[in-house]
Amino acid sequence: MAVEIKELTSRSENYAQWYNDLVLKADLAENSAVRGCMVIKPYGYAIWEKIQRQLDDMFKETGHVNAYFPLFIPKSFLSREAAHVEGFAKECAVVTHYRLKNDPNGKGVVVDPEARLEEELIVRPTSETIIWNTYKSWIQSYRDLPILVNQWANVVRWEMRTRLFLRTAEFLWQEGHTAHATQAEAIAETRKMLDVYAEFAEQYMAVPVLKGAKTASERFAGAVDTFCIEALMQDGKALQAGTSHFLGQNFAKAFDVQFLDREGKRDYVWSTSWGVSTRLMGALIMAHSDDNGLVLPPKLAPYQVVIVPIYKNDEQFAAINEQLLKVIKDLKNLHITVKYDDSQNKKPGWKFAEYELKGVPVRLAMGGRDLENNTIEAARRDTLTKETVGLENIASYVKNLLDEIQENIYRKALDFRAAQTFTVDTYDEFKEKIEAGGFILAHWDGAPETEELIKNETKATIRCIPFDGDKTPGKCMVTGKPSAQRVVFARSY
């Protein structure tokens, strides 16, 4: 039977092209008419909704509540925190007018020059400034603390080079903004949310991550400390998947947010912020997928199972359909999400290729022989293997299979990372290794100049100073100066 296949570029041929092909052909997202802004298509958005729902549950379990703050930030707010404005001013979308009018010289509309705003508004690139301006009126005493608020929102950073999900001018994210009475509590919150992100990445996305601190030069603009989770993609490049910032009293001072503590003393409030974005979609896609298409972890797949009937005539379809409807009912009872594709205008071969491309974890197919034998064919997307199984316990079989796939995808990524993590002691060896990609553990003297030199010469950056693993001191591979511990280098997205 002739099957129309949506060919992907292979990963080995051109990884970047493979990624772009996959995002487009699996109907995840596409570029829009607005430079750098993407359209997230229904199938891609369904994955994002799963991500959102799970993260939101985890935020609520850890005591957070959601709120919503304005899209616009008065220009003057940005300047209040010196490092913050330095970090964001160069990529801001600026609203200067609030009205259009008919073009006096012809068709269409033009900006009405009389409707110029007194102060320009910035489309939020992140919301620390508008939120801390708001918290000023919410916080008087220690009794008002902590404030544990999260926001789901769109933000805009005018990036010059954009790539679907990985770097877009507008993206969707969540940003937590918390306020605390003590430094210790704020630091604990910063760590706690990093742990939430790591747990989500590993348990749900099946992506192993390194937890650590950013170096000063890689910190969030306005942060005292930035913690991050770093994942390794199949091309050996690192991807920062989430960040959690300890902001000290920087934003409280910038917006004069003070509180009376238990002893009646006034002090500035301590704060954190933390966020993950639609960039996670890029990590999810690149961590697991193959030359046949997406590979989705069952916990985030819009549907975990697709069922395809294979039949020669209406009578056979009726018999197969009857069996499959029972299977669907059993699967749904176990809270397994199912798509039943009994559409008549597509051939089974087309359907097989389509759901493989879309990364559906399990495919069940029943044909005439299965009907006779009371069996069904179960195919795994992760290994591309299939098995004929009896119908009796098909639901529990599928449930176990989904667990196994979730586990297997994670293990595969973990093994890949282990194989692509190298300990290196000399700069020569470093320069050689970095060409092949992967995480490189090496000693660094802590100087921004050394970091800069390495970056300029090798395009590698310090992804993080890892929290876990070997803490033995040593000597910087470049300068020979003392190093407190090995840090993680990689080229990155």
Next chain:
Amino acid sequence: MAVEIKELTSRSENYAQWYNDLVLKADLAENSAVRGCMVIKPYGYAIWEKIQRQLDDMFKETGHVNAYFPLFIPKSFLSREAAHVEGFAKECAVVTHYRLKNDPNGKGVVVDPEARLEEELIVRPTSETIIWNTYKSWIQSYRDLPILVNQWANVVRWEMRTRLFLRTAEFLWQEGHTAHATQAEAIAETRKMLDVYAEFAEQYMAVPVLKGAKTASERFAGAVDTFCIEALMQDGKALQAGTSHFLGQNFAKAFDVQFLDREGKRDYVWSTSWGVSTRLMGALIMAHSDDNGLVLPPKLAPYQVVIVPIYKNDEQFAAINEQLLKVIKDLKNLHITVKYDDSQNKKPGWKFAEYELKGVPVRLAMGGRDLENNTIEAARRDTLTKETVGLENIASYVKNLLDEIQENIYRKALDFRAAQTFTVDTYDEFKEKIEAGGFILAHWDGAPETEELIKNETKATIRCIPFDGDKTPGKCMVTGKPSAQRVVFARSY
């Protein structure tokens, strides 16, 4: 015991002030530093999340999927549909630049004049244009139809007079945008989604609504027909709570979206759009609340039950706490959401007033006597009555009580509307009646001029041409010309 009460202005004294006080004091929302943009506070946002979740489930049950389109719309897109640009151009936030730079004359940042956009971008006031520009590449043949997509998003309309939730420059909403092969199917979709909105308003918000069509002058800019649900607030003013638009082929023509039908003939695609927004929060607040604060329908309350222990000493607290923890467990087993307020730094009287203000449907309190008698005090927010009930079946008692409250709030609003709906035959009577508020059913000749005259003389508008009810023809109360049926007039938000 001294109780600090957050006084509200009474409804009879000043309804508008009562509303504003209530929104602020119940911690629902507040104005931000950005003119016309609100901050939705955690308690208000928790209600919005309940609204979102329920509507989203209903959209999915009716076959819709979510997607996401850009925040920005190229200015030229707006002009493609003549009525559309006419309707929205005067209230657009316009992005003209994409970068700030340090102010050469001093501190702070200024817009970088070199970073001017070639074409200005409009912050979406609604997304028909950017979406139909996208659909052009999604639709080739009837096999690509229908497209049933919804988007949850923020939008901006530069309103000059704003009121929290009711009219804000930025608001949150959902906008459905569907594409169909036939006119009949698109009209059916428009009606179906109006029914979804009506069901949601009545079954969840407990707000009775009239369904009907807007007159030509009240239609959405670009629509062939606008259907709406209209609710009556306690001050006798109407509030448009949701709209569903049949857009004909207007946007398909504006963006040249054609498809090949089953017969191989090319035609323009038929479309609909439909939306509800955070304005629903305003309707919810104004429909039910009283001079003591919010009254929330149990189905949308962030917590349905609050539990307050009343005790003289630690020992008594321990005994009461033990009983209450059992009650909480039983309630949670019935999927009832509970807040247990055992905080020690607030007195029970303060808590009672606070949760009354916040509209928690049921309050349970247990004191020393209850402990002895194995009872608990259950108070209803809607009627402000209370009852002492036995502990044994407290969970099922509360479950029934919540159902009863949901029903009672709806019935009360329905009775109020019935009492405030008047059938009027002369313009003199109309002018008198309209002063007291309410829905007025009167005959109108169908002429925009007559509608305009009535609006100018009485501030009343035609809320809708109702689908249900009396369809008897008659004579226009103003001109005496023939009228097909009575229409609904009111002053409105």
